[in-house]
Amino acid sequence: MVDQIQDDGVYDKYRWLDTLDGWKRSHHNNELSAANLGQQVCLMGWVQFRRDHGGLIFIDLRDREGLTQVVFSPEYNSTAHERAHAIRAEYVVAVKGLVRERPDGMANSSLVTGEIEVVVDEWKLLNLSETPPFTIEDRDDAGEQHRLKYRYLDLRRPKLARNFILRHKATRAVRKYMDSLGFLDIETPVLTKATPEGARDYLVPSRVTQGSFYALPQSPQLFKQLLMMSGFDRYYQIVKCFRDEDLRADRQPEFTQIDIEMSFVDESQVQEMAEGLVRAMFKETIDVDLPTQFPRMTYAEAIRDYGLDKPDLRFDLKLQNVSDIFEKSDFKVFAKAGLVKCLKVPNGAQLSRKEIDDYTHFVEIYGSQGLAWIKVKEDGQWQSPIVKFFSESECEALKERMNVQAHDILFFQAGQADIVNTALGSLRIKLGERFDLIQDNTFAPVWVTDFPLLEWDEEEKRFTAMHHPFTAAQPGELKTVQENPGAALSRAYDLVLNGQEIGGGSIRIHSVEEQQTMFKALGISAREAEEKFAFLLEALQYGAPPHGGIAFGMDRIVMLLTGASSIRDVIAFPKTQKATCLMTEAPSTVSKKQLAELGIKLREKKEE
RNA sequence: GGAGCCGUAGUUCAGUUGGUUAGAACGCCGGCCUGUCACGCCGGAGGCCGCGAGUUCGAGUCUCGUCGGCUCCGCCA
Numbered sequence: 001m002v003d004q005i006q007d008d009g010v011y012d013k014y015r016w017l018d019t020l021d022g023w024k025r026s027h028h029n030n031e032l033s034a035a036n037l038g039q040q041v042c043l044m045g046w047v048q049f050r051r052d053h054g055g056l057i058f059i060d061l062r063d064r065e066g067l068t069q070v071v072f073s074p075e076y077n078s079t080a081h082e083r084a085h086a087i088r089a090e091y092v093v094a095v096k097g098l099v100r101e102r103p104d105g106m107a108n109s110s111l112v113t114g115e116i117e118v119v120v121d122e123w124k125l126l127n128l129s130e131t132p133p134f135t136i137e138d139r140d141d142a143g144e145q146h147r148l149k150y151r152y153l154d155l156r157r158p159k160l161a162r163n164f165i166l167r168h169k170a171t172r173a174v175r176k177y178m179d180s181l182g183f184l185d186i187e188t189p190v191l192t193k194a195t196p197e198g199a200r201d202y203l204v205p206s207r208v209t210q211g212s213f214y215a216l217p218q219s220p221q222l223f224k225q226l227l228m229m230s231g232f233d234r235y236y237q238i239v240k241c242f243r244d245e246d247l248r249a250d251r252q253p254e255f256t257q258i259d260i261e262m263s264f265v266d267e268s269q270v271q272e273m274a275e276g277l278v279r280a281m282f283k284e285t286i287d288v289d290l291p292t293q294f295p296r297m298t299y300a301e302a303i304r305d306y307g308l309d310k311p312d313l314r315f316d317l318k319l320q321n322v323s324d325i326f327e328k329s330d331f332k333v334f335a336k337a338g339l340v341k342c343l344k345v346p347n348g349a350q351l352s353r354k355e356i357d358d359y360t361h362f363v364e365i366y367g368s369q370g371l372a373w374i375k376v377k378e379d380g381q382w383q384s385p386i387v388k389f390f391s392e393s394e395c396e397a398l399k400e401r402m403n404v405q406a407h408d409i410l411f412f413q414a415g416q417a418d419i420v421n422t423a424l425g426s427l428r429i430k431l432g433e434r435f436d437l438i439q440d441n442t443f444a445p446v447w448v449t450d451f452p453l454l455e456w457d458e459e460e461k462r463f464t465a466m467h468h469p470f471t472a473a474q475p476g477e478l479k480t481v482q483e484n485p486g487a488a489l490s491r492a493y494d495l496v497l498n499g500q501e502i503g504g505g506s507i508r509i510h511s512v513e514e515q516q517t518m519f520k521a522l523g524i525s526a527r528e529a530e531e532k533f534a535f536l537l538e539a540l541q542y543g544a545p546p547h548g549g550i551a552f553g554m555d556r557i558v559m560l561l562t563g564a565s566s567i568r569d570v571i572a573f574p575k576t577q578k579a580t581c582l583m584t585e586a587p588s589t590v591s592k593k594q595l596a597e598l599g600i601k602l603r604e605k606k607e608e
Numbered sequence: 609g610g611a612g613c614c615g616u617a618g619u620u621c622a623g624u625u626g627g628u629u630a631g632a633a634c635g636c637c638g639g640c641c642u643g644u645c646a647c648g649c650c651g652g653a654g655g656c657c658g659c660g661a662g663u664u665c666g667a668g669u670c671u672c673g674u675c676g677g678c679u680c681c682g683c684c685a
Binding site for chain 2: 049051052053054055056057058060067069071073074075088089102103105106108110111114131132133134135137139141142143144145146148195197198199200218219221243244245246247248249251365366367455464465466467468469470471566576577578582
């Protein structure tokens with residue numbers, strides 16, 4: 001009926017399309033209720049489902065807000081009904097009709113608009129649609145490869161659409177809160193200078209200065225510090241940042257940061273502001289009240305108790321250092337280890353041998369050599385492949401230290417400290433999920449403070465900044481930086497929520513001497529510092545105020561707010577793990593002309 | 609750079625030890641249907657088993673390579 005060949009042979013399936021002709025939408029599709037009974041309304045949207053009974057025809061009309069059932073009835077309006085047989089999924093239609101109550105027992109309690117329906121007087125076919133490659137509804141029946149290729153269709157799915165509506169509310173909450181505290185939204189450049197430290201830069205070739213490159217910002221770090229030196233006092237920006245590193249379920253090459261900087265403040269003032277911001281976002285998007293004061297823990301405590309610098313405090317298990325118990329043990333694996341840590345799971349003895357084997361493979365990912373364990377039976381007997389190597393006093397000490405009870409399981413990691421902590425800390429998260437220790441809809445924020453200023457980079461054989469090279473050392477630690485760089489503590493802090501790092505910041509260096517000391521500790525020569533950061537070193541000499549700030553990962557926060565398991569579900573047009581866009585097919589090759597203008601010559605492809 | 613899982617109809621998947629004509633559900637097309645809401649009933653069409661080699665009398669199934677998607681380690685100040 002719809003596809004026709006015109007007289008001139010041109011295939012034109014759009015000749016029956018209607019125009020709006022001044023029709024105006026009166027309501028969205030999640031809006032009508034019994035309160036609107038008897039009203040004439042005009043709705044527009046996409047056809048979600050069609051249920052053609054031959055006589056009555058029902059369609060569910062969808063827009064971003066929801067669904068409304070529309071009825072075509074031969075008795076009510078036979079012309080409208082006759083034309084409606086041709087309606088298919090995803091056609092775009094406008095209907096004018098009467099809001100009426102559904103017959104007895106026909107209400108649909110799963111729809112907000114389920115008590116009513118709109119019976120059609122007149123309707124317009126605004127556009128046709130090919131049969132979509134996958135069904136547009138919330139039950140996931142398409143793979144991500146298809147969903148990303150047809151992202152614009154995927155985004156019609158209510159579940160996904162809701163994420164972006166919520167994301168908008170989060171953004172709005174940020175702007176409202178920051179404005180209320182006198183922060184100015186100031187834009188910083190996207191074409192900027194490559195930095196030697198940190199992540200790999202995305203580079204943009206300069207046409208005007210051939211052979212030179214801009215870099216896309218990993219963060220507006222230096223610009224926001226310079227804005228403090230300009231006297232702007234309180235700055236924020238919701239800003240795209242770029243890092244050319246490998247992707248993860250919670251990492252995209254371009255991501256959005258809530259970037260904040262303040263002058264004349266110390267850590268506590270930045271943190272107080274930041275807590276208020278996060279509380280406002282949670283309140284105004286999902287109506288959750290976060291605690292009025294977030295707990296704090298030092299980096300050292302986090303590693304000691306949780307093995308990770310982003311502890312998930314939604315459940316209580318803690319790692320225990322048991323190195324001392326086994327110092328002189330006959331069990332050489334423990335005695336010779338740099339660190340031995342134990343994690344007890346109450347009632348964990350139910351784990352099967354296979355599950356334990358799986359956990360063994362799991363910790364191997366982190367470089368662990370193996371996973372030792374002890375199951376405690378009903379009668380208190382220990383079942384374990386390693387206990388036979390323990391002396392009686394070692395068993396007693398362990399029993400007391402770990403407060404061992406019947407049905408417990410103990411897991412051990414022994415070896416190099418960083419591997420022990422990472423492996424056992426990650427296993428802790430896994431076990432928390434396995435034993436359902438994490439309650440739904442709980443949010444456990446925590447500040448992690450007192451980070452080391454520097455960490456040793458084995459590959460480069462030098463210290464690198466743990467946070468970034470502009471982070472101030474704690475009072476008195478400047479001397480430590482020179483004498484024992486690895487021991488110096490910084491004025492950096494991270495905000496962790498449910499085991500995810502959602503924000504990080506620091507009080508910055510505002511004295512040129514301290515900045516030079518820092519560069520020196522990082523093995524950056526005075527010449528190199530001059531070359532890369534001359535503008536910063538100069539600016540610091542013209543009255544830089546004490547300042548500090550924080551940056552939040554907007555995408556990750558929205559993930560937590562929506563419960564999304566992938567960052568791709570809160571980014572409208574995300575990239576695949578290979579950093580490509582399946583829809584636009586970016587990145588792509590460019591013409592020789594474009595390359596020539598940039599003075600770029602591609603390496604010849606080797607012939608096979 | 610490395611490890612793992614996956615790739616079969618438009619979609620989601622099944623496919624036994626390698627064996628004849630590769631199946632199901634949903635979707636699509638046609639017919640019937642006046643209270644459905646993932647409507648129902650009847651009928652039909654639809655396949656480069658990701659791609660390329662190899663083993664074999666014979667490959668969706670085994671081997672190697674390759675491309676693509678996902679998860680993770682490294683990396684991500």
